[in-house]
Amino acid sequence: MSASPTSESPDALSRVRGVLRRFTTPLLPDDYTMLVNPLWSRRELRGKIESVERYPDDTLHLVIRPGWGVPVEFQAGQYIGIGVQIGGRYTWRSYSLTNTPDTREGLFAITIRAVERGRLSNHLIGTAEPGMTVRLAAPAGDFHLTDPVPEKLLFVTAGSGITPVVSMLRTLVDRRQESDIEVVHSIRHREDLIFGDVLEDYDATVRVTSEDGRVTPAVLEELVPDFAERVVYACGPATMLDELETWAEGHGMEIRTERFTLDRASDAKGGTITFGTRGQTEADGATTILEAGENIGVQMPFGCRMGICQTCVRQLTDGHVHDLRSGETHEPGTRIRTCVCVAAGDISIDV
Ligand code: FES
Incomplete structure (x- = not known):
């Protein structure tokens, strides 16, 4: 199996990191490379906003240049995850790529519209500028063209x-x-x-x-x-x-x-969410467990943030949750998708 292409040479990065490792203990090479260039990180996938186009109807077109280690190959129809610090915490959302994967530029283009309660979209519409660094999650998604394309x-x-x-x-x-x-x-x-x-x-x-x-x-x-x-x-x-x-x-x-969008209307009343020993927060019935964790700095793994990929699955140890996608209620002891489930009363999650 061939390695997935990335936006920088992995060999070059490994050599630099190998040399740095000998001199940088106990800090990690990333701590130093990121001082030189914020895109030189392998602990986190990063990208730099290359261009910004704003339109009067609260629409934003962004072109992002991926940093070292980011897989740049994608299929038409897939999305990427974008993470930006808001109020000291990373907020993540997925956005569909709007450019074609067939160019050799290795860039990601996304289009963002202002939405009600859209914490990240509204933040980016107000603040995105060329040169801004964002965190990235690799392209993913099953909604893409098949090969061969149907007639x-x-x-x-x-x-x-x-x-x-x-x-x-x-x-x-x-x-x-x-x-x-x-x-x-x-x-x-x-x-x-x-x-x-x-x-x-x-x-x-x-x-x-x-x-x-x-x-x-x-x-x-x-x-x-x-x-x-x-x-x-x-x-x-x-x-x-x-x-x-x-x-x-x-x-x-x-x-x-x-x-594409999560319908957040539900009868779930929210409650106190306890993330193991890592923290506790109040969340309403429209804030997903994944988002509630991120709001207090409890980062959990995720992929699509739309209930598809199962990367975010965690054990519900106490209480009940409501799945915004399926409408189901899940019992304690079940494994739930934190990106689409909201608290239906006080709950505990195993993180
Ligand atoms: S992040 Fe993909 S299912 Fe939750």
């Missing part, structure tokens, strides 16, 4: 759900892919439109839901009469995806979905 595709997106699909559409253009592609994108208001140029290239149908109503299977059947012959890629709110999955199943169609 007939239907992309259905809503709001920010366009972002992973933009990378796919750009990649298909770059590869001169001959697939027959239909794109149906919905936005709440006309001014919400982003990536209008990419959508125009594909002659996409853009539906403004505040004027025309939302996109339902019946609407898709009218817009795309040969829908049943297509492989569907869909990204948007959970209600839309649930509906599309049922619809696709009923017609024997292949569908791939990305549950």
Whole structure:
């Protein structure tokens, strides 16, 4: 198996670190290399914001140059994790990559929109500047183009759900892919439109839901009469995806979905969360256990932060939690995904 390519030469980094190790004990080589360049760390994956484009509708396009050790290979449709210090604590979120993986530049492009309670997105929209260092989690995610690409595709997106699909559409253009592609994108208001140029290239149908109503299977059947012959890629709110999955199943169609945002509305009342011996905090019924830990400096492993990869799974030792994705309630003694579970009363987690 070949090693995953990284943005810097791993051999060169190992040699530098080997020399430093002989001279830097008891401190770690990272402690010194990071003084010279904040991107030279292997304990943490880091990147530097290379360019920032701000738009009046609270949208931000960022291009990030990954530092040493960051795997730069990704598939169109995948996301990366971004961590930024806010109030002395790291706050993490995942963002879809919007550039194509086929260039040799090794850069990551993401697009961020302001959202209600969006701690990191709102912070970055206000403060991101070229030169700023951020922490990174490697590209990941199962929502990506297959190889070979299906002959007939239907992309259905809503709001920010366009972002992973933009990378796919750009990649298909770059590869001169001959697939027959239909794109149906919905936005709440006309001014919400982003990536209008990419959508125009594909002659996409853009539906403004505040004027025309939302996109339902019946609407898709009218817009795309040969829908049943297509492989569907869909990204948007959970209600839309649930509906599309049922619809696709009923017609024997292949569908791939990305549950892009977490629906935080639930009856869970929150409570006191105890993280083993590492700390305790109060959290409401919309703050995930992973986020609550990060807010008090208890860092736990994570990947997607969307309930997919299971990297964040921890044992619930006491109390009950509510899973925002599945709606299930989990009992003490079960292993839970901390990125999508919230406290339903006082709980303890084994960290
Ligand atoms: S971080 Fe991937 S499931 Fe929680």
